[in-house]
Amino acid sequence: MTHARTHVAAMAPYALADLGGAGGRTAPSLAQNESFRPPCPGAFEAVAAAMADAALYPDRDWTELRAMIATRHDVDPDTILCGSGSLELIGCLARAFAGPHRAVLASEHAYPYFRSAAQASEARFDTAPETDGTTSADALLEAVRPDTGCVFLANPGNPTGTRIPAGEIRRLRSNLRADILLVIDEAYGEFADHLDVPVFDMTATGKTVILRTFSKAYGLAGCRVGWGAFPVEIAVEVRKVLNPNNVSSVSQAAARAALQDIAYMRETCALVAARRDQAAGTLAALGIRCLPSFTNFLLLDLETQERARSADARLRSGGAILRMQGAAGLPHCLRMTIGPERQLDNAISLLERWTRESMP
Ligand SMILES: Cc1ncc(COP(=O)(O)O)c(C=O)c1O
Numbered sequence: 001m002t003h004a005r006t007h008v009a010a011m012a013p014y015a016l017a018d019l020g021g022a023g024g025r026t027a028p029s030l031a032q033n034e035s036f037r038p039p040c041p042g043a044f045e046a047v048a049a050a051m052a053d054a055a056l057y058p059d060r061d062w063t064e065l066r067a068m069i070a071t072r073h074d075v076d077p078d079t080i081l082c083g084s085g086s087l088e089l090i091g092c093l094a095r096a097f098a099g100p101h102r103a104v105l106a107s108e109h110a111y112p113y114f115r116s117a118a119q120a121s122e123a124r125f126d127t128a129p130e131t132d133g134t135t136s137a138d139a140l141l142e143a144v145r146p147d148t149g150c151v152f153l154a155n156p157g158n159p160t161g162t163r164i165p166a167g168e169i170r171r172l173r174s175n176l177r178a179d180i181l182l183v184i185d186e187a188y189g190e191f192a193d194h195l196d197v198p199v200f201d202m203t204a205t206g207k208t209v210i211l212r213t214f215s216k217a218y219g220l221a222g223c224r225v226g227w228g229a230f231p232v233e234i235a236v237e238v239r240k241v242l243n244p245n246n247v248s249s250v251s252q253a254a255a256r257a258a259l260q261d262i263a264y265m266r267e268t269c270a271l272v273a274a275r276r277d278q279a280a281g282t283l284a285a286l287g288i289r290c291l292p293s294f295t296n297f298l299l300l301d302l303e304t305q306e307r308a309r310s311a312d313a314r315l316r317s318g319g320a321i322l323r324m325q326g327a328a329g330l331p332h333c334l335r336m337t338i339g340p341e342r343q344l345d346n347a348i349s350l351l352e353r354w355t356r357e358s359m360p
Contacts, residue, residue: 007122014116017323020316029321030337030347033158033188033297035219037271040264042257043220050253058249065252066227068259075200075229081238084246086187086213086226091117092241093209094150097181097234098123102149107135109160111185112327114152123149133160133291133299137172144176151176154185156192159328159335161293166196173208181207181234187226188295190217191269195294200229209234216296217265217272218258223251272296276338282348286355297337300351305331307358314354320347 003009017031028034059065062082070077083089094117098104104118108130118125128135128143140151153172156163173182184199189212202208211228215221225247230238247255258265280290280298290298300322302308308324312334315322320343325333336347 007119011116011119014113015327017321020321028339028343030339030343031321031323031335032221033216033295033335033337034221034339035216035268035296036338036340037219037268039219039223039254040258040261042261043254046253046257047250050250053249056249057245058247058252060245062227062247062252065225065247065256065259068256069227072259072262073198073200073229075203079203079229079232079235081228081230081235081242082247082252083226083228084243085215085221085224086185086211086228087113088224088242088246089211089226089228089238090114090152090183090185091120092238093181093183093234094118094121094123095241096237098150101147103145103147104150104152105140105143105145105148106152107140107157109133109157109325109328109330110135110152111154111158111187114154117152130160132162133157134162135164137164137168137175140172141175144180148177148180150181150183152183152185154187156186156188156294158187158295159297159299159323159325159330159333161188161291161295161297161299163192163195163294166199169199170202173202173205178206181209183209183211185211187211187213188216190265191272191296192294203229203231207231207234214255214258217269218255219268220251220254220258223248223254225251225255272338275341275344279336279338279344279348283351286352288351288355297335299325299330300334300336302332302334308332308334310358311351311354314357315347315350318346318350320350322347 066077066080098121100122103124105126106114108127115125128139200210209228209230213226289301302311322334322336
């Protein structure tokens with residue numbers, strides 16, 4: 001009988017959203033922070049054209065895509081690695097830099113995949129407290145231990161949706177021990193880019209990696225393209241544990257097309273912000289508090305786990321699929337993606353009815 005390694009056998013599988021049906025799914029949900037818009041029109045043509053070369057392996061160096069990312073974000077193309085989604089890069093960073101004597105530190109309500117990546121690397125997973133769903137440089141610094149190897153910080157955060165300013169990220173880096181790898185996951189960065197100066201230059205200041213993805217603001221979650229800016233010596237190590245042909249040529253073509261239509265992406269971000277802020281206002285009027293969000297989702301505070309479960313059941317019975325947040329230590333919360341208008345309206349009217357029905 002073959003056994004998995006002990007730390008793998010002890011792990012729970014990573015829990016993706018419960019989408020209600022068995023196996024695949026046919027309709028968008030409000031549970032996975034996907035874009036409510038299709039990819040930009042140019043991506044459709046680019047993908048069709050890329051099929052001509054589908055018999056060949058993709059460009060393993062993502063050459064054109066890296067060059068375009070570098071131009072767009074004013075970073076050196078040699079510092080960029082692409083991944084099959086940023087999930088692959090998170091997993092490979094943990095594989096290369098975390099382990100039995102190199103614990104991972106994240107904030108209390110961090111993106112749950114950080115824990116999973118730490119566990120898969122046999123690393124202890126430590127957390128630092130948040131205040132009102134917001135992480136802080138000081139709390140993370142206080143939680144550092146002698147064997148801390150990596151700090152993972154999503155900014156803006158998921159599932160909280162909150163963010164800390166770039167100045168705080170820089171302060172965190174300058175007060176962290178030089179041997180600790182700092183990973184800033186900016187999966188939702190495009191939704192907040194107008195608010196602050198970029199931090200990509202931090203790759204030059206030591207062991208700091210900045211991750212981004214095409215899955216959110218660019219609407220390419222199904223294509224699985226993420227990227228990061230890495231110090232070159234970190235990139236060399238991560239590359240050893242990446243799938244060497246990780247991003248399909250079709251997906252690279254879609255991502256390149258998305259970068260050629262920044263106006264479309266910006267329009268998506270503006271539409272998301274308008275819908276999100278309106279939804280937060282409507283929910284507040286119903287007595288449901290949301291954390292301030294800088295992303296394409298809202299975190300709804302239902303006050304108790306029982307009420308969150310009851311709201312979730314009511315929503316599901318009316319065809320609205322949101323996501324419970326027990327995995328992030330927020331069992332009293334539901335996360336709602338700013339999804340297609342009809343679905344969002346349906347979810348809000350179901351919550352309105354639920355609020356009325358659940359009044360004492
Ligand atoms: C904070 C955060 N990081 C990373 C990811 C993974 O994104 P990708 O689709 O690029 O793998 C997500 C996806 O929801 C996320 O919320």
